[in-house]
Amino acid sequence: MRRTLKAAILGATGLVGIEYVRMLSQHPYIKPAYLAGKGSVGKAYSEVVRWQTVGQVPKEVADMPVLPTDVNEIKKAGVDIVFSPLPQGAAGPVEEEFAKAGFPVISNSPDHRFDPDVPLMIPEVNGHTASLIDEQKKRRDWSGFIVTTPLCTAQGIAIPLAPIYRDFRVDSVFITTMQSLSGEGYPGVASLDVVDNIKVLGDAYDAKTVKEVTRILSEVKRNVPGTMDELTLSATTHRIATIHGHYEVMYVTFKEDVKVEKVKETLANFKGEPQDMKLPTAPSRPILITELDNRPQPYFDRWAGDVPGMSVVVGRLKQVNNRTVRLVSLIHNTVRGAAGGGILVAEYLIEKGYIPK
Template structure:
């Protein structure tokens, strides 16, 4: 068993990590950390648990510590999952890597740097080898590996089979994003009930840039962005608890019928990690719904234990000479903690841990 810790364990992404790690076959949840607020309490006392299943009993009695790099080293933690605000993560994560720790991070700083893998494993698991370059460049024996922005993780999974089979050019994305995407105390109820907020700070830039990195190439020295793709996004917060819905419009480089598009999406098995036996990998990364009114967040977000992206309403798009469809994914599982755990499994399988 590898010893793991969750930093930011009381937040929404942190709670998902605790849930996914409590009964994991390869990982032992050894430490949980957050701010000074709950320090010294048990995890059960400190957390405001909001997930659909009860707090796992393995986590009840864990002591909640404030962030403490020395303690992580002393306790011989192999992997640290971070679910911290960006400013905290930016300072801390390089310090952890310098002390030899592998960091799997949900925070946005460093995501676009050319020696930092930004992994959506079914799409670009091969970028993981940039860890070697990162260690050379930065002189550290640990590593920082990033989980993509939640909206981007969902979109790129749906785009990958189309890029491989037909080639893609311009991509337009309009999102309807869940409240949990803003964290436990993110959006006050007075602002969102009976409402929609047509702005999420920094989100559109993240989707536009990260997608081109994830669909880009590792050339042995750096991860190159895919500049033959251009992505434009408009991001909106809606009154849904979990599950981001995205209307995606894609230019295809070679003509394809709707049936051909549905077929390659449905048959996509995430070749980059297929057959590796990673416990968190869903059998079908993409699930197609054929009903006219699906996918819907409440009904479809837990498909594949929250790791599958559910696609519906695949139609021809005459404006872009391509297709348009609706994609739905679980933002704190596929869009955060679930992909984080899948990345850690990949790191173990590839011998980086």
């Protein structure tokens, strides 16, 4: 029998925080033990949380108090892992403090995503970057560490592109996104910006999406020669009035003729170490293919798969010309794109010995 690990969830009342609470309440060996907040400290979790997800507040946590984001209090509570879906800016210094104090910190925030010694991890794609943890601890003289998960938008792109980039010589990928409101947290986007409208996210968001996908793909172990310098990536990003699920259209052009059936086979067969390790939050298929020409759709497909919300659904695969294939991906942004991705990272790091079992 393995021991139960105690988790602290920072920002536990936020949209990503609630997915951590929901998923960890059902987890076989990681349990929510410390729910941290900012504005609602001292109140019962069920009184203050806006449960904007499926089901209801789990019984095990309903009466737990929201506690301060305080390293000493979290230490006293005997916490083993800290999950940090804190807002940009607030997250960075807090995560450093926890890592310095010896905690493994799994962050969904952008603040440390581009530190060269901090992994930006999707375990199926670049789990091997866990080795950066040793360098990070040594360089910063920390007994703990920080691992980040990528922007939800970037994960919806990188998960299908990783096996394609692994197996084919890719020339360019042009991406258009239609992203859900929950991607901006609660209360999120003003209704007048998005009802009867499309919110254009602009150059900075387009650029950060490309920057993150570039880092992740550059860490893929490839079966074909070539480097990222040969690949042109471009993204045009938007927010639309859906609640959860980012819908992302990609036109992939190859350096030679490639049949869409080959691309489909590569995507459908994609698996990584988490599947081999049978990690509890790893779906048996990270990518699910739909053959229907009107799917995926956010409302119907965001919870797809045997670990709901953890598979990316890919469809609309089409041969555009001899070298270009179109595909569409749909990712549950607060699950695979944030909390579920963070829990999978934790399970992976436990199996790899970075977090004691």
